[in-house]
């Protein structure tokens with residue numbers, strides 16, 4: 001269970017003493033087993049260049065140097081704490097790729113996030129709360145962002161022009177010269193054949209297992225949509 | 241005492257030498273794998289334009305026969321961005337293809353939520369590439385994140401035989417060719433390579449305009465050696481993208497101290513932790529630009545950057561921050577320079593920060609232009625017109 005240990009993040013304490021060392025080590029081994037891992041971590045000079053470049057370090061109690069060092073030192077407890085309490089603050093901008101040691105803290109974080117998701121860690125579930133509609137969009141429609149997402153209740157801080165767009169959405173979409181852009185539920189017209197191929201990719205690569213581990217409700221909705229459409233296209237496929 | 245002659249930094253010229261590049265030229269590996277029968281390499285169609293990348297290597301940019309890999313964020317929320325890219329192609333009479341057999345790249349999902357895996361990401365990329373190849377057109381990637389992500393995918397496929405095997409198998413089961421493009425090309429590279437042709441057709445003078453540029457992180461930080469660099473622009477110490485285009489149009493590009501910083505988009509942050517995105521965009525980008533340059537316009541070349549820098553200013557204004565800089569893409573600026581309609585083509589009504597003072601400075605009667613757009617919308621509303629066509633957009 002991710003703990004709300006608050007700020008500043010006290011890394012000296014072992015906040016997750018109730019999680020067994022073996023379990024933490026298992027997760028760490030999973031991180032290290034990733035093909036990319038040894039291409040993005042070569043040790044650490046402790047120079048702090050990554051921190052100076054990092055947007056998230058400016059606004060959160062977050063530090064890419066600590067992440068690189070914890071992994072390089074193989075500090076199993078700290079790596080676990082970072083996976084639960086830190087990695088989701090990263091903006092994935094890869095400014096830290098200018099690391100003189102050749103590290104990519106951003107890529108290390110990507111790997112840690114993937115392990116957190118695969119293992120259904122509480123931090124991953126919490127971080128992805130409210131994110132389901134985005135995952136739903138890309139997985140079911142082939143287009144991640146759609147015009148109908150522009151609703152005032154979703155973007156109150158973007159001001160009144162969002163209301164204006166929402167009110168005029170259908171008309172303004174028709175007032176776009178490219179024929180593929182007359183859509184509201186997807187960014188552009190995506191052909192049926194393309195969607196079916198996308199569903200087959202999700203099926204062949206086991207991505208749906210990840211979704212099931214994180215958000216069972218979303219998984220069930222997606223499975224319903226996909227199985228029905230695949231069946232209509234003549235495929236007898238289940239995601240169970 | 242010995243005095244060694246030391247050139248001042250400003251007098252030193254950095255000359256990139258491809259023979260001394262610290263990284264491999266991935267294209268050699270790509271062609272080698274083709275020789276070994278691993279995949280098909282789709283060549284950049286001729287005639288192509290040549291640009292130089294970070295270590296002085298030549299990158300081929302197709303002029304036409306381009307397959308437009310659209311961006312979901314551009315098409316969905318700032319559609320004048322992609323419309324301007326198509327408009328430019330049409331103005332030059334170039335052969336391009338706007339596919340419906342295209343999906344998003346899934347990189348947003350990947351960077352934001354990690355709910356994906358390498359096989360799925362590579363298969364999504366290669367399915368799109370196969371579609372372009374089958375159509376006989378070369379992929380031109382509209383989104384900076386798709387561009388960066390596809391470069392990462394290409395890198396992984398070259399270096400991971402097992403991943404290649406899995407994805408080849410998936411393509412086979414989908415009945416698609418296993419094909420990789422010779423170059424991964426971002427649309428802003430096409431705009432840059434076309435800049436002199438665009439300038440020849442310029443009808444709006446922009447020589448009194450000052451802009452600040454925000455380069456997209458996923459353009460020049462991910463697989464950095466593939467980004468365009470030019471000794472004429474920042475002494476080839478930073479990517480020339482966007483800046484070279486604007487200068488060709490006569491615009492003054494102002495420099496500012498947080499140029500390298502990201503925009504604050506953050507992938508998951510822009511959707512579920514927007515307080516961070518807003519604060520970063522306003523405090524580290526817009527306010528710095530305003531204080532150090534006070535430009536007429538901010539120009540960038542990626543979906544999330546336009547969105548974050550533009551939309552975040554509304555809340556910044558409420559907090560009394562130094563905001564109020566309109567944000568446009570390079571494709572929109574290029575189209576505007578060539579006389580595109582600010583609402584029918586650039587679709588500026590989808591943008592947030594007030595851009596009317598900028599249009600006024602260019603001598604564009606925005607009220608008249610808006611009423612022309614509104615008249616077209618009324619025709620659609622009444623059923624007199626089904627859609628706004630390309631012909632209507634230029635009427």
Ligand code: SF4
Nearest residue numbers: 054090091094096106
């Ligand atoms: S990728 Fe993450 S850790 Fe690296 S600079 Fe960006 S926000 Fe910081």
Ligand code: SF4
Nearest residue numbers: 044045047048050099
């Ligand atoms: S930039 Fe690299 S070497 Fe320097 S502190 Fe960060 S990870 Fe360590």
